[in-house]
Amino acid sequence: MKISAKIRKYCQSKWTGCLFMLLICFVMMGNACPARAANEFHLSNEFNYTYNDISGPGSSQSSLKQGFSYLNVLGINDIGNYKGFDYTFNFGLKLTDDSTNDIKTASITNLQGRITNKVHTLNLGDTFETFSQYALSSAVKGASYRFVKENTYIPEVTLIYGYAYPRWDNAFAIYDGPVKAIARQVMGARIKESLGPNFWAGLSYVQSQDNDRVNTTDSLYLNRAYTMDLEYKPIPGLTVSGEASLSDQKESPGGGGADTTRHGIAYKVTAVGDADPSRVTLEYERISPNFTTLVGSATQDREKAKAKWRYKYTKDVTANFGFLWFRDNLDGQKTQGRTDYYKPEVGLTFKRLLGRPYGVTDVAYKLDIVSNSHSENYNHIGTLNYQDQFFGVLDSDTNLGYTLYDNKISAAERNNEFTYNTSLSSRHTLGMFVLKPSVYLGGWTQRSELVVSSDQIYEYSAGFGLDIPDWKITSSIKAGQNRLDKSVGQDTDKTFAALNINYRPPFLKKLNQGMLFVRAKLNDFVYTNADNNFRETSITAGLIIEL
Amino acid sequence: MNYRRNSLSIILSLILVILSLSSAEAKWWIFGQSEGEVSISYLFINKASFDETGSKITLYKEALPDGKVTITGRAVSGKGKIGSARISLDGKETWNDANLAENGAFEYSFRPELGKTYSIFIEVSDTTGKTNDVAATARQVTLSDRNIMSFIKEALDKMIEAYKNHDPRTFMSLVSEDFAGDKTNLDRAVRKDFSLYDNIDLRYTLNNITSDTRGISVSLSYSRMLTRTSTGQSAKDNGVTEFVFKMGEKGAKVYSMKNPLIFGVSDPSNVATGTVSGGSVNPLETVEKGSRTLVAAGHPPMGFTFVDGQVAAAAGDFQITGGGPGRAYGFLAAGVTRADLGTVSIGSVTEAPATGYSGDPAMGVYLVEGHTYAFKLANGKYGLMEVKTVTEDWTGGGMTITMRFEYKYQPSGARQFLP
Numbered sequence: 001m002k003i004s005a006k007i008r009k010y011c012q013s014k015w016t017g018c019l020f021m022l023l024i025c026f027v028m029m030g031n032a033c034p035a036r037a038a039n040e041f042h043l044s045n046e047f048n049y050t051y052n053d054i055s056g057p058g059s060s061q062s063s064l065k066q067g068f069s070y071l072n073v074l075g076i077n078d079i080g081n082y083k084g085f086d087y088t089f090n091f092g093l094k095l096t097d098d099s100t101n102d103i104k105t106a107s108i109t110n111l112q113g114r115i116t117n118k119v120h121t122l123n124l125g126d127t128f129e130t131f132s133q134y135a136l137s138s139a140v141k142g143a144s145y146r147f148v149k150e151n152t153y154i155p156e157v158t159l160i161y162g163y164a165y166p167r168w169d170n171a172f173a174i175y176d177g178p179v180k181a182i183a184r185q186v187m188g189a190r191i192k193e194s195l196g197p198n199f200w201a202g203l204s205y206v207q208s209q210d211n212d213r214v215n216t217t218d219s220l221y222l223n224r225a226y227t228m229d230l231e232y233k234p235i236p237g238l239t240v241s242g243e244a245s246l247s248d249q250k251e252s253p254g255g256g257g258a259d260t261t262r263h264g265i266a267y268k269v270t271a272v273g274d275a276d277p278s279r280v281t282l283e284y285e286r287i288s289p290n291f292t293t294l295v296g297s298a299t300q301d302r303e304k305a306k307a308k309w310r311y312k313y314t315k316d317v318t319a320n321f322g323f324l325w326f327r328d329n330l331d332g333q334k335t336q337g338r339t340d341y342y343k344p345e346v347g348l349t350f351k352r353l354l355g356r357p358y359g360v361t362d363v364a365y366k367l368d369i370v371s372n373s374h375s376e377n378y379n380h381i382g383t384l385n386y387q388d389q390f391f392g393v394l395d396s397d398t399n400l401g402y403t404l405y406d407n408k409i410s411a412a413e414r415n416n417e418f419t420y421n422t423s424l425s426s427r428h429t430l431g432m433f434v435l436k437p438s439v440y441l442g443g444w445t446q447r448s449e450l451v452v453s454s455d456q457i458y459e460y461s462a463g464f465g466l467d468i469p470d471w472k473i474t475s476s477i478k479a480g481q482n483r484l485d486k487s488v489g490q491d492t493d494k495t496f497a498a499l500n501i502n503y504r505p506p507f508l509k510k511l512n513q514g515m516l517f518v519r520a521k522l523n524d525f526v527y528t529n530a531d532n533n534f535r536e537t538s539i540t541a542g543l544i545i546e547l
Numbered sequence: 548m549n550y551r552r553n554s555l556s557i558i559l560s561l562i563l564v565i566l567s568l569s570s571a572e573a574k575w576w577i578f579g580q581s582e583g584e585v586s587i588s589y590l591f592i593n594k595a596s597f598d599e600t601g602s603k604i605t606l607y608k609e610a611l612p613d614g615k616v617t618i619t620g621r622a623v624s625g626k627g628k629i630g631s632a633r634i635s636l637d638g639k640e641t642w643n644d645a646n647l648a649e650n651g652a653f654e655y656s657f658r659p660e661l662g663k664t665y666s667i668f669i670e671v672s673d674t675t676g677k678t679n680d681v682a683a684t685a686r687q688v689t690l691s692d693r694n695i696m697s698f699i700k701e702a703l704d705k706m707i708e709a710y711k712n713h714d715p716r717t718f719m720s721l722v723s724e725d726f727a728g729d730k731t732n733l734d735r736a737v738r739k740d741f742s743l744y745d746n747i748d749l750r751y752t753l754n755n756i757t758s759d760t761r762g763i764s765v766s767l768s769y770s771r772m773l774t775r776t777s778t779g780q781s782a783k784d785n786g787v788t789e790f791v792f793k794m795g796e797k798g799a800k801v802y803s804m805k806n807p808l809i810f811g812v813s814d815p816s817n818v819a820t821g822t823v824s825g826g827s828v829n830p831l832e833t834v835e836k837g838s839r840t841l842v843a844a845g846h847p848p849m850g851f852t853f854v855d856g857q858v859a860a861a862a863g864d865f866q867i868t869g870g871g872p873g874r875a876y877g878f879l880a881a882g883v884t885r886a887d888l889g890t891v892s893i894g895s896v897t898e899a900p901a902t903g904y905s906g907d908p909a910m911g912v913y914l915v916e917g918h919t920y921a922f923k924l925a926n927g928k929y930g931l932m933e934v935k936t937v938t939e940d941w942t943g944g945g946m947t948i949t950m951r952f953e954y955k956y957q958p959s960g961a962r963q964f965l966p
Contacts, residue, residue, distance in 0.1 A: 042694075058781075061772070061781040061783065062772065062783075063748060063750075063770050063771065063772035063783040063785070071752065073752070073753075075696070077694070092755075094752060094754075096752075100750070100770040100785060101750075101752050101768070101770070102752055102754075102768050103768070107754070109753060109754050109755055110755055110756065110757075112757065126755060126757040127757065128757040128758060128759045128762070128763075128764045129759055130759055130761040130762050133727060137727075137762070137791060137803065138764065138789070138821070139755065139757040139764035139766070139789075166754065166755070166766040166787050166788075166789055166823050167754045167755060167766060167787065168755070197588075197589045197591075197619075197621060197652075198588070198589060233589060233596075236586065236587065236588055236589065239596075281724070293821075294821070295821075296821070297727040297791075297803050297820035297821055298820060299728065299816070299817065299820060304729070306729070306731075308724075322731060324729060324731045324732075326729075337901075343731050343732075343735070345731070362716070366734075366735075368735055372901070375901075379735075381735075381738065383716070385716055399714070399716065403738070403742075407927065417742060419713070419741075421712075421713075421714075442712075442713070444713070444741070444742075444745075446742065446776075455776060457745055457776070482745065482746060484745050484746075484774060484776060484779060486776075486779050488854075488855075489777065489778045489779040489780075489855060490778065490779030490780060491779060492745070492746065492774050492779050492781075494746050494774075523748075525746075525781075527779065528779070532780075532781070
């Protein structure tokens with residue numbers, strides 16, 4: 001067992017080493033033949049230095065790191081053409097000593113090389129090939145090859161191999177060790193045939209296999225998915241698409257439990273009709289409880305039907321209707337029985353209502369019903385939004401919302417929520433200065449019908465923006481208070497202030513883009529229990545350059 | 548009820564079948580409009596269907612194949628034959644002939660300039676001089692020199708700002724209509740998040756951005772702090788998660804999200820489609836949890852309250868008064884029921900049962916070491932508790948029972964408890 005694990009580890013590190021060497025070849029290709037290639041080289045770098053001060057007895061609650069820290073994000077992009085092949089190379093590097101930015105001090109963010117002559121395309125490094133929703137919709141660190149000959153009946157073929165790691169540090173480290181993750185090896189193939197411009201169909205096979213547990217209790221999976229998808233446009237504006245997938249999975253639980261296997265099926269059909277004045281979507285989906293996809297996207301144990309209709313009644317009035325239904329327990333194995341969800345909604349948008357030239361009103365009602373043999377919840381959600389401009393300079397945006405949580409079985413769960421907020425903002429030019437004052441007032445109230453309790457949040461803030469275009473300066477300052485008043489539990493009072501200044505100095509003009517910036521913020525938290533009180537003060541200065 | 552559900556499924560299925568088989572030219576969803584004799588059966592701009600692009604199209608330099616924009620389509624005529632296909636890039640001021648095939652298929656390519664907006668119209672004519680509805684083909688195409696990363700950062704920054712400000716309207720405007728977890732579910736989940744959390748502070752750094760023609764995969768590290776409105780207490784976490792975005796008319800929009808979620812965390816089973824492999828460092832759970840110890844010596848009884856995680860004398864959802872080694876004896880508060888899940892660990896219970904709960908019998912209840920219990924509380928919400936140890940101590944002449952336990956409380960009212 002240990003030997004096989006070592007072999008796997010060796011193969012993996014050797015594989016990533018080969019990949020790295022191949023990617024270096026892309027860079028050399030671009031640099032060795034600058035005269036022959038139409039070459040573009042771009043570099044962007046953002047560096048910032050931050051000082052955080054966290055004080056008070058509850059300072060452990062802060063998500064900031066005390067003291068000085070830095071963050072540097074570098075991006076390199078090389079595009080060119082060599083002997084009829086277009087190539088692209090991307091590289092990214094992140095450096096930081098603040099674990100809240102990244103747990104690694106140095107990590108590669110992007111590493112990708114791509115070469116194509118329109119028929120053959122080879123991608124190395126960061127690879128994202130979307131086969132279909134159920135089959136493959138995750139990026140891998142690896143390689144893909146695509147063959148496509150347009151305007152012929154020769155099918156398009158795509159092959160992919162790699163590891164579904166979220167970051168390069170899972171594969172190899174450039175500094176202070178790798179970040180442990182289950183090694184999920186992915187390989188797949190897809191063939192797609194277009195029969196004319198209105199119809200295509202694809203077949204995919206994707207296998208993912210886990211190795212190297214991070215924790216001894218981790219389960220390892222071997223998953224295979226056989227998928228067919230298609231799209232048909234019978235008439236202009238109408239698209240019918242579908243997908244069906246079969247999956248086989250073997251699960252090896254941690255701690256020496258016996259392997260288990262499961263097989264499942266998923267399918268969906270969607271029709272979208274889109275042409276003014278309407279857009280209509282109809283969808284039906286069924287995913288069995290045992291359907292599994294580790295590198296695709298699916299929610300197990302679900303039967304779903306959906307209908308949406310957007311209708312532009314006039315140029316100023318649009319109506320939206322939607323209905324979503326889904327349920328679980330497709331195999332009848334859940335002891336609590338099946339649960340059905342019904343989510344109808346209706347919304348109307350009015351422009352220029354009551355002759356207001358900039359007035360836009362949105363009103364919507366949404367109902368959530370969750371129903372099974374033991375309980376029945378009805379959540380009624382009503383929202384109103386109104387945007388307008390007054391006196392030619394004062395922009396307003398107001399939201400009102402009301403939600404009634406109505407549990408038909410348990411009266412103890414019935415309560416009401418009311419949300420409201422409004423913002424006013426304006427913009428004035430005064431000589432070389434642009435002034436942008438703003439105010440915000442918001443709140444949230446929750447009331448229980450039975451228990452005499454009421455929780456409330458109030459937030460109010462004022463902001464002021466000052467831009468000096470001639471000096472390439474933009475700036476803003478905002479300060480306010482957010483208060484949570486609880487009938488039972490801790491009250492919280494947060495006072496905050498934030499300052500941003502951006503400056504594009506003349507000496508950075510030689511670069512494509514260049515900017516200096518300063519950001520400062522203050523958050524002061526006060527709780528009922530004073531032992532939790534703390535204050536965050538943070539100031540960041542940085543430089544962005546783009547070549 | 549079942550009849551209603553089955554009828555709904557059958558009706559929707561029938562509609563889909565009819566649509567897929569339909570060869571009629573009638574656009575049933577367009578009220579009062581009619582087809583011209585000369586029409587365009589399909590139209591693409593760099594392989595994106597005109598039907599799906601909207602009126603304003605932004606193309607990105609780094610995603611432009613060979614630096615060119617290619618318009619392809621096929622014109623059909625009711626009676627005659629298609630005689631010409633022309634493209635205007637400047638709002639019908641000037642026209643350029645497209646390459647036209649015998650069957651009406653046409654193609655036209657041009658190399659766009661950075662930052663310039665092209666007002667595109669397409670006109671096809673049959674040999675009798677009849678033309679298509681040219682106005683319906685109008686599109687404004689702009690070539691942006693912004694890279695994809697800047698669009699992703701812009702979208703994420705706007706989403707986080709809207710999420711911090713409890714603004715579901717702006718937040719949902721940044722979500723794709725095709726959202727894999729269903730847009731309706733995400734809308735409800737973020738509204739629930741806003742009820743559960745306040746003072747949300749969310750920061751991220753990008754780990755990776757990779758794109759193909761159908762989407763953009765994004766991996767990011769996040770760090771988060773918030774206040775739970777249920778208790779007023781703060782919580783923080785950090786981790787790695789992944790998104791898929793799709794580029795639209797107004798920038799990047801979210802197509803899918805994986806666990807650990809940073810948005811819609813109150814309904815992960817309906818919002819997330821997948822889990823990041825080994826990406827989570829310390830994901831925030833909507834569940835509140837901890838471990839406590841009750842020490843009771845007869846009277847007063849010692850109790851525990853799930854809502855605030857407090858231990859108190861003569862108060863709580865359950866209270867103990869005595870017992871012996873391996874099991875404590877006590878009683879439940881009014882309105883509280885429990886179900887014995889047996890000798891399972893609390894970490895392995897992902898869902899509290901819907902049934903099987905019983906209240907406090909006249910003889911009280913025993914809480915047995917190694918057993919995990921599910922509680923349905925008087926407020927209708929659920930809690931779990933695993934009895935880790937129960938010991939007795941006779942020092943001083945009287946018996947003292949010490950019960951150490953772990954607990955979880957689901958404040959959302961759901962029965963789900965993430966592992």
